[in-house]
Amino acid sequence: MVFGKFEQAGSLWIMALNGKVAVVTGAAQGLGKGFVEILLQNGANVALLDLNEKAGKDLEENLNKAYGADRAHFYTADVSSEQQFKDAFQKVLTKFGRVDIFCNNAGIVNEKNWEKTVSINLCAVVRGTYLALEHMKKENGGQGGVIVNVASLAGLGPLPSAPIYTATKHGVVGFSRALSMASQLANYGVRINVLCPTFVRTALIDTFHSEELTGQFFNLKTVTESLLDKHPLVEVEDVAKGFLLLVKDESLNGAVLAVRSTGTGIVSFPTEIPKTPVSL
Ligand SMILES: NC(=O)C1=CN([C@@H]2O[C@H](COP(=O)(O)OP(=O)(O)OC[C@H]3O[C@@H](n4cnc5c(N)ncnc54)[C@H](O)[C@@H]3O)[C@@H](O)[C@H]2O)C=CC1
Numbered sequence: 001m002v003f004g005k006f007e008q009a010g011s012l013w014i015m016a017l018n019g020k021v022a023v024v025t026g027a028a029q030g031l032g033k034g035f036v037e038i039l040l041q042n043g044a045n046v047a048l049l050d051l052n053e054k055a056g057k058d059l060e061e062n063l064n065k066a067y068g069a070d071r072a073h074f075y076t077a078d079v080s081s082e083q084q085f086k087d088a089f090q091k092v093l094t095k096f097g098r099v100d101i102f103c104n105n106a107g108i109v110n111e112k113n114w115e116k117t118v119s120i121n122l123c124a125v126v127r128g129t130y131l132a133l134e135h136m137k138k139e140n141g142g143q144g145g146v147i148v149n150v151a152s153l154a155g156l157g158p159l160p161s162a163p164i165y166t167a168t169k170h171g172v173v174g175f176s177r178a179l180s181m182a183s184q185l186a187n188y189g190v191r192i193n194v195l196c197p198t199f200v201r202t203a204l205i206d207t208f209h210s211e212e213l214t215g216q217f218f219n220l221k222t223v224t225e226s227l228l229d230k231h232p233l234v235e236v237e238d239v240a241k242g243f244l245l246l247v248k249d250e251s252l253n254g255a256v257l258a259v260r261s262t263g264t265g266i267v268s269f270p271t272e273i274p275k276t277p278v279s280l
């Protein structure tokens with residue numbers, strides 16, 4: 001995995017966000033809240049989806065006080081429920097009339113209830129991506145747009161204390177990269193990019209201290225701690241800047257952006273994976 005130093009290359013194509021409408025899942029706290037704030041700061045209106053109704057409503061009120069009335073609207077939705085996700089998306093379209101930016105951010109760590117983790121971290125990302133694509137793609141009369149799916153560094157390499165989490169994040173990377181190519185080939189007019197943050201200072205980071213959530217891999221806590229030494233924590237704001245780049249830079253489709261304490265860079269995937277020959 002080559003980790004290219006990513007200079008903020010001046011791109012000719014930068015999307016202006018004024019008047020644009022964004023949807024962020026898992027928006028009530030953590031990274032999702034950071035993405036919502038940077039979108040509002042850059043002129044977009046934002047729909048926040050989360051299953052935490054109290055946190056979402058409180059945040060909606062605070063954001064509209066800070067950025068102007070009616071800029072942010074919260075919708076309660078469990079993204080693992082197809083019906084709730086579809087209903088919320090329909091309410092967003094009814095309220096705003098369009099969606100230009102969609103961020104599938106909601107995610108959990110639960111190695112015990114691994115089906116729940118797959119349902120939220122991968123199935124719901126596919127569901128949200130397809131909901132957005134159906135609305136955005138030009139062959140359906142859409143205006144085009146951009147989808148940012150949130151994976152993790154664990155989408156680029158294994159996190160031994162969380163193999164299911166690792167699998168879901170690898171899935172998000174692979175799905176998004178393949179769909180970005182399909183979108184280009186089919187001329188959907190929709191860019192699909194992936195964000196791969198390292199450890200970020202949010203509530204999720206405490207998961208690996210929880211035996212309830214890491215299950216049989218709780219005994220690998222020290223492995224995660226050593227990975228934390230190698231990959232120091234970053235702040236939500238650092239990741240939000242990378243998110244904004246994936247949204248605004250219209251030259252980026254199929255980009256996988258890694259955000260680490262040592263810097264932010266676009267991952268370059270080898271066209272052929274290096275192999276060690278074996279004799280059969
Ligand atoms: N914190 C970290 O170190 C890293 C986090 N990520 C990813 O970033 C994303 C956000 O994580 P954080 O902000 O750190 O976590 P967080 O736990 O602080 O926030 C997650 C938000 O998603 C919501 N959520 C959870 N399940 C949901 C569901 N079924 N439907 C709707 N909303 C749901 C929660 O209510 C919460 O508001 C996740 O996909 C996570 O895997 C990626 C790399 C590192």
Ligand SMILES: CCCCCC(=O)CC\C=C/C=C/C=C/[C@@H](O)[C@@H](O)CCCC(=O)O
Binds near residue numbers: 001
């Ligand atoms: C259990 C807590 C999960 C917290 C949420 C996360 O997503 C944290 C993941 C952050 C780091 C994962 C590190 C994985 C490291 C190795 O697999 C390494 O090979 C990754 C390679 C990617 C790179 O070039 O840095």
